[in-house]
Amino acid sequence: MTDERDITEQDTGPIGPETVEGSAEEPVWADDDSTDVWADDSGEDEGAERERDPIAHAMLVVALGLVVTLVATTGVLYFYLSTLNKAPRTTVERDVAAAEAVVSEEPTSAAAWARLAYAYAEADRYEDALDALERAESADDAESLVVVRADILRLAGRTREALTEYDRALTEMKKLRERIRIERAKKGITGDIGDDGLLQVYWGRGLAKRDLGDVEGAIADLELASKENSRQVDVWVELGDLYAKSGDADKAEAAYRTALMFVPDFGEALAGLRALGRE
Amino acid sequence: MAAEMSSEGTQISRARVVLAVAIILLLALLVALVVVFMNLIKPAGLPQGEQAADKLRWERSMYGFGPSPDEQLLLPSSVAIAPNGDVYATDPMRARVMVFRPDGTFRRLLHTGAGGTGKGQFIRPEAIDIDREGDVYIADSWANKIIVFDAAGRYVREWPVDVQARGVGVTDDRVYVLDVGKVLVFDKQGNRLSAFGERGPAPGQIDAYQGITGRDGFIYVAEPFNKRISVFTEKGDIEWVVPSGRAKRSGPSREATGTDSSASDAVPGHRWDLPQDLVFDAAGRLIVVDAFRFEIAVVDPKTGKAQAVFGEFGRNEGQFYYPTSIDYDPARDWFAVADTNNNRIQIVRIPGSANPGAAALWRASSSPYRYLAVPFMLMLLAIALGLWSVRGGLRRGIFTEGVA
Numbered sequence: 001m002t003d004e005r006d007i008t009e010q011d012t013g014p015i016g017p018e019t020v021e022g023s024a025e026e027p028v029w030a031d032d033d034s035t036d037v038w039a040d041d042s043g044e045d046e047g048a049e050r051e052r053d054p055i056a057h058a059m060l061v062v063a064l065g066l067v068v069t070l071v072a073t074t075g076v077l078y079f080y081l082s083t084l085n086k087a088p089r090t091t092v093e094r095d096v097a098a099a100e101a102v103v104s105e106e107p108t109s110a111a112a113w114a115r116l117a118y119a120y121a122e123a124d125r126y127e128d129a130l131d132a133l134e135r136a137e138s139a140d141d142a143e144s145l146v147v148v149r150a151d152i153l154r155l156a157g158r159t160r161e162a163l164t165e166y167d168r169a170l171t172e173m174k175k176l177r178e179r180i181r182i183e184r185a186k187k188g189i190t191g192d193i194g195d196d197g198l199l200q201v202y203w204g205r206g207l208a209k210r211d212l213g214d215v216e217g218a219i220a221d222l223e224l225a226s227k228e229n230s231r232q233v234d235v236w237v238e239l240g241d242l243y244a245k246s247g248d249a250d251k252a253e254a255a256y257r258t259a260l261m262f263v264p265d266f267g268e269a270l271a272g273l274r275a276l277g278r279e
Numbered sequence: 280m281a282a283e284m285s286s287e288g289t290q291i292s293r294a295r296v297v298l299a300v301a302i303i304l305l306l307a308l309l310v311a312l313v314v315v316f317m318n319l320i321k322p323a324g325l326p327q328g329e330q331a332a333d334k335l336r337w338e339r340s341m342y343g344f345g346p347s348p349d350e351q352l353l354l355p356s357s358v359a360i361a362p363n364g365d366v367y368a369t370d371p372m373r374a375r376v377m378v379f380r381p382d383g384t385f386r387r388l389l390h391t392g393a394g395g396t397g398k399g400q401f402i403r404p405e406a407i408d409i410d411r412e413g414d415v416y417i418a419d420s421w422a423n424k425i426i427v428f429d430a431a432g433r434y435v436r437e438w439p440v441d442v443q444a445r446g447v448g449v450t451d452d453r454v455y456v457l458d459v460g461k462v463l464v465f466d467k468q469g470n471r472l473s474a475f476g477e478r479g480p481a482p483g484q485i486d487a488y489q490g491i492t493g494r495d496g497f498i499y500v501a502e503p504f505n506k507r508i509s510v511f512t513e514k515g516d517i518e519w520v521v522p523s524g525r526a527k528r529s530g531p532s533r534e535a536t537g538t539d540s541s542a543s544d545a546v547p548g549h550r551w552d553l554p555q556d557l558v559f560d561a562a563g564r565l566i567v568v569d570a571f572r573f574e575i576a577v578v579d580p581k582t583g584k585a586q587a588v589f590g591e592f593g594r595n596e597g598q599f600y601y602p603t604s605i606d607y608d609p610a611r612d613w614f615a616v617a618d619t620n621n622n623r624i625q626i627v628r629i630p631g632s633a634n635p636g637a638a639a640l641w642r643a644s645s646s647p648y649r650y651l652a653v654p655f656m657l658m659l660l661a662i663a664l665g666l667w668s669v670r671g672g673l674r675r676g677i678f679t680e681g682v683a
Binding site: 053054055056057058059060061062063064065066067068069070072073074076077079080081083084085086087088089090091092093094096097098100101122123124125265267 | 294295298299301302305306308309312313316319320322323324325339340341342343344345346347348350351383384385572591592594595596621622623647650653654657658660661662664665666668669671672673
C-alpha cells in the first residue's frame with residue numbers, strides 16, 4: 001500500500017532539484033516538463049540555480065513580456081476602436097450606410113434590397129450581397145433580378161457563373177421586353193420602350209467576357225450595348241480599350257472620340273488617345 | 280557524472296523548447312491581433328494600387344460623425360485646418376461646422392442653434408479660416424457677419440460687415456472678407472482698415488466669392504466668374520492678374536492660349552474654369568482649387584502661371600466632384616479639400632510642398648495605425664530584456680559553465 005505522500009510524489013513528480021547518489025552537492029533537474037526548471041525547495045541556491053540556463057531565463061522574460069504586450073495591445077486597440085465613430089470613411093462605406101438606411105425604412109422593397117446588394121458587392125462583401133439579393137427576390141414587388149445576381153457574381157470574380165446568369169438575364173429581359181411591347185401595342189402605344197435593361201446585360205456580359213480574355217466576344221457585347229444607348233461614355237471608352245487591344249487603332253480612336261463628344265474632357269478617353277498616339 | 284550532465288542538458292533543452300513554442304504562439308497571437316485590428320480600421324473602397332509619389336496622394340476622407348444622412352456633411356462649402364491639425368468643415372445647409380481630428384475621427388460639432396442670427400450664433404457658415412492661435416473665423420453669408428470662436432469652440436466676438444460675407448481669410452494681423460465684388464480688410468478685433476473693389480470683368484474689378492488669402496501684405500483672390508487669379512495690395516492696387524486666356528476648341532479638349540493665360544511650359548494648355556479657393560503651401564507656392572476642372576493647380580505666386588495640376592473627376596477616394604475650398608497643414612504637409620458635390624472633406628498630398636522628413640513624422644503621429652506602435656515598442660522591450668538577461672549570464676560566466 002502506498003501512502004499519500006508517495007502518491008503525491010509519484011504523480012506530480014518532484015518540483016525541485018533532487019539529490020542523487022554520489023552527487024550530494026550537485027542538484028539534478030527534476031523530470032518535470034514545466035518551464036519552472038530553476039525551482040529549488042531549499043530556497044538557498046535559488047538565485048544561482050536560476051542562472052544555470054540564462055537562455056531559458058531570457059526566453060521566459062521574452063514570453064512574459066509578450067504576454068504583457070498582448071494584454072496592453074488588446075487594451076490599446078479596444079480604446080482606439082471605442083473612440084471611432086460609425087461615420088463612413090469612403091464612398092463605398094457611405095453607399096453601404098445609405099443603402100442600409102433605406103432598407104431599414106423600406107424593409108419590403110425589392111429595389112432597396114437590390115441597392116444594398118450592390119453596395120455590399122462594391123465593399124467586397126459578396127456573401128452579404130447575395131443574402132441581400134435573396135431578400136430582394138423574396139420581396140413582394142420583386143421582378144427579375146437575375147442581372148443583379150450576375151453583376152454581383154462578376155464583381156466577386158465568379159466570372160463563369162456570372163456569364164451563365166447574364167445569358168439567363170438576357171433571355172428574361174427579352175421576354176419581358178416582348179411582353180411590354182405587346183401590352184403597349186394593345187393600348188396603341190408604339191415606339192421605343194426606353195429602358196436600359198438590355199444595356200445593363202450587354203455591358204455586364206461584355207465585361208465578364210473581357211475578364212475571361214474573350215476580347216472578340218466582349219467587343220460584340222459592348223457594341224450591342226452601345227446600340228442600346230449610344231450616349232454611355234463608359235461603354236465607348238471600354239470599346240476603345242478593347243479595339244486597341246485587338247489591334248484596331250482606327251476603331252479605337254473613333255470610340256474614344258465618340259466618348260469625348262459627350263464629355264469633352266473625359267480623362268480615360270483622353271488617356272486612350274494618348275496611348276494610341278492620336279491626341 | 281556524464282549521465283547527470285546529460286540529464287541536466289535534456290531538462291534545459293526541454294525547457295527551451297517549451298518556452299520557444301510559447302513565444303511562437305504568443306507572437307502568432309500578437310500578429311493575429313494586429314491583423315484583426317488593421318482589418319477593422321481599414322475602410323472598404325480604398326484607392327486601388329500603389330499611389331505614385333509624383334501624383335496626388337489620398338490620405339483619408341471625412342464624411343461626418345455617423346451613418347445616417349443627418350450625421351454627414353451635405354455640400355460642405357469651406358474647410359480650414361487648425362494649428363493642432365484639426366480639420367474644420369462648414370456644413371452650411373445645416374448651419375453647423377464639423378471638427379475632425381487629423382486621423383479622420385470626429386472631434387466635435389460647432390453648432391449654435393438652427394436659424395440663429397443673434398449674438399454668438401451663425402446661420403449660414405459659408406466660409407471659414409483659422410489663425411495661428413487657433414481662433415476660428417466664420418463668414419456668415421446670411422447674417423452678414425464675421426463670428427469668432429476660440430480653439431475650444433467658445434464664442435469670442437463677432438462684427439457685422441456691410442457686404443454679404445462669402446469668403447474669409449486670416450493672416451497674423453489681418454482678416455480679409457470677400458463679397459462678390461468687394462474686399463474688406465479688418466484687424467483681428469474687427470476694426471475696418473480698408474475696403475476696395477467693384478464687381479466686373481475688367482482687370483482690377485472682382486467677380487468672386489470665397490477664395491481669398493493674404494501673404495506679405497498682398498491679397499490673393501480666386502475669381503471663378505472671371506476665370507482668373509488676381510492679386511491686390513491692401514489699398515486695392517492691382518499687383519497682377521492672370522486670366523485663363525482665350526479658350527478655343529480644337530479637337531476634343533479646349534486649350535488656353537495667349538501670353539496672358541495661366542498656361543506655362545510645365546502645363547501648356549492650362550486654363551481656369553472655376554478657380555474657387557487658394558492657399559499657400561510651405562514651399563511658398565500658391566495652390567488653387569478649380570471646381571469645374573476638378574483639379575488642384577500649383578501656381579507660381581510671382582507670375583500666376585500654373586506649374587502643375589493634380590486631380591480628376593470622380594466619386595472615388597482621391598477624385599473630386601466640384602471641389603470648392605482648400606487649406607494646408609504645414610506640419611503634416613497635406614491639404615484638406617472640400618469636395619463639395621461628393622459631400623466630404625478629402626485629405627490629400629501633392630509633391631513638393633514641404634520638408635518631407637519632418638512632415639512624415641507628423642503624419643505618422645496622426646495615423647490611425649499609430650496605436651500599433653505600443654505593442655511594437657513593448658515587444659522590442661521584451662526582446663531587449665531577454666537579451667539583457669543573456670548578457671548578464673555571459674558576463675558572470677554562468678552561461679558557459681551551466682550550459683556547455
